[in-house]
Amino acid sequence: MSDLVTAARPYARAVFELAEAGKHLKKWSEQMKFMATVSMDPELKQVLDNPRLTKAEVSDLFIKVCGEDIDDEARNLVRLLAENGRLVLLPEISMLFEKQRSDARGTIDAEIFSAYRVSKEQKAVLEEALKKRLGRNVKLTSRIDKSLLGGAVIHAGDLVIDGSLKGRLEKMNTALTR
Structure with missing residues (x-):
């Protein structure tokens, strides 16, 4: 099992529990897929990997790129991931979230x-x-x-x-x- 999947698992579980409690599984699914896609953009990755940017600047930039396609809770997730240097995990978090969603259904x-x-x-x-x-x-x-x-x-x-x-x-x- 890859280290990225292992590191992503607790985030995916937390997002799933939040989405399930609020009955927003579909909305979170769409947001997670969108954020995963944004995080894989090569040009954005290059900018976000700039060591001169603070963690707050990284999260603000990522949130700005996502625009209105993500809500406040998703923005908080971005801030948390950026603070912990884990934005790179978004594709794995999204994949694990979808697996948990399928398991629940x-x-x-x-x-x-x-x-x-x-x-x-x-x-x-x-x-x-x-x-x-x-x-x-x-x-x-x-x-x-x-x-x-x-x-x-x-x-x-x-x-x-x-x-x-x-x-x-x-x-x-x-x-x-x-």
């Missing part, structure tokens, strides 16, 4: 990467199969990845199912080169 978000478009019928069959395997409702999103050549790769939480042609060829290559 009894669902899991899954992604299928395939070389070609997945039909609605195929998607429904896969969702049902994953539901049986994982014991939870599954929200499946699909993406096209031409590099897979054929087949598909499914990511559901920590589970990865590689049924791609590319994956099979890599396994054969490994077996043959031993």
Whole structure:
């Protein structure tokens, strides 16, 4: 487990508890995704990493960039993270927040990467199969990845199912080169 995820976990838990208590899970989800996206902007990262800026200046600048897309509680989170030198954790905090949100709903978000478009019928069959395997409702999103050549790769939480042609060829290559 990465150190960033470990460091982000208590912040994500606190944000989730705050959002759940105030019945603002959807709003917090949107804000967390937005702040995570802002924090990954390369130009902003370069400015925020300037050692001449104080922690207060870093948080004020970040809040200014976010504008009206975040509320006062989210601004307080930004100030806390900046004060502790943890703004870099926003993508991990957002990811962990979404995981806790899914856990609370009894669902899991899954992604299928395939070389070609997945039909609605195929998607429904896969969702049902994953539901049986994982014991939870599954929200499946699909993406096209031409590099897979054929087949598909499914990511559901920590589970990865590689049924791609590319994956099979890599396994054969490994077996043959031993």
